[in-house]
Amino acid sequence: MQIVDPRSGEPLATPDTDSSNPSDIDPSNYIVDIDTSNFQQVVLEGSMNTPVLLDCWAPWCEPCKNLMPVLEKLAREYNGAFVLAKLNIEEHQxxxxxxxxxxxxxxxxxxxxxxxxxxxxxxxxKQIREWLSQYIQPPANVPESPEEQAQAALEAGDATTARSIYQQLVQDNPQHYDYQVDLANAVLAEGNASDARTILDNLPPEHRDAPKARGVRARLEFGEEAPSHEELTALKSRDDSEARFKRALRQVADGDYEAGLDGLLALMKSDRSYDDDAARKTLLRVFDALGADHPLTVAYRRKLFALLY
Structure with a gap:
């Protein structure tokens, strides 16, 4: 596997591993616990030939417990292209x-x-893979991760398959609460809002209130608040603020976010005072549902800012 210097694009040293015969490489050679006796040898001297991913963790850290299995999985997958060095900061302060x-x-x-x-x-x-691939060429013919399979299923409209994958991930990683949020999202996509709400409500407070969980809850609430398609038909001939707001809400609930956001912005321009500034408040909730980094959130935050200021 080629290792590159991201600053110059030039290749760096190639690990002394034979990727054509991966079964010969003992995982204990590239997943190592670090202490004062081997830090110099493994991390400093060892990195002259093979990149070292130094994972600093602590026994009391829940995110550390979620992250470590992912890093170990990648280390096995890369099969010696980098060394995973694990440092317990409590024991080696x-x-x-x-x-x-x-x-x-x-x-x-x-x-x-x-x-x-x-x-x-x-x-x-997925994000760690993308980050790591900047420096070390990923191994060839790696199957999609379960997360990627579940996401692909959701994008294809197969919420049942996505739910099944996330259920297995939750079972295998009970302390990885992001998987539980993903499961709630898949359950919601299946049309089971009650079970999705139960999953979210049972998360620890710090995860229940995190952006990812808030986003799923917002989508759940949009589905409950939006008018039915029958009610929408009855509003078809109306063009007042209430009808325009409900149409935008239905579009958001159906996943047509861009049309819904356009409708809410248009309502802000024409009737900012409608229902105590409901259009602006709903825009912010849609941003929450999509996530701060979503392209629509970025684009429409700019539009909202321009409209306000």
Whole structure:
């Protein structure tokens, strides 16, 4: 596998592994617990030949427990193209202090004895893959991850398959609460709002109130608040603010977000005072449902800002 310097695009040292015969590589050679006795050898000296992914974690850290199985899975998949070095900062506080660790999980990519990049927090597997692929060529013919399979199923309208995949992920990773949120989303896509709400309500408070869970709850609430298609037909001949608002709400509930956002913005322009500024408040809820990084959220936040200021 080729390893590149992202700053110059030039290839770096190639690991001393034979990717054509991966079964010969013992996982214990590339998934290693780090302490004061082997930090120099594994992380600093070892990274001169093979990249090292240094996972700084703590026993009391729930996100660390969610992240570590993902990193171990990737290490096995990459089969020696990088070394996963796991550092328990509680047991080795001196090393953690020298590294400047302030919060965990903290993952650092060390190559040729230098820090090349890092991330903090338990990122989704897909995002970690994308981050890692900037530096190390992914192995060929890797099957889609369960998360990717579930997402593809949802995009294809097969919510039942997505739900089944997420149920297995939740069973296998009971402390990975993002999977439970994903399961709630798939259950909601199947049309079972009651079960989706139950899943969300049973999350720990810090996960129940996180952006991802709020987004699923917002979609759930839009479905409950939106007029039925029969009611919408009755409003067809009307063009007052109430009818326009309900049409936009139905579009959002049906997943036609762009049309719904356009309708809400138009209502703000024509009747800002309707139902105590309901159009603006609903726009913000749609942003919450989509997520801060969604292209529609970014685009329509700009439009909202321009309209307001």
């Amino acid at each position: 001196q090393i953690a202090a020298q590294l400047g660790i302030r919060s965990v999980p903290d993952v650092k990519l060390i190559m040729q004895g230098q820090l090349f990049d890092q991330f903090q927090g338990a990122l989704p597997e």
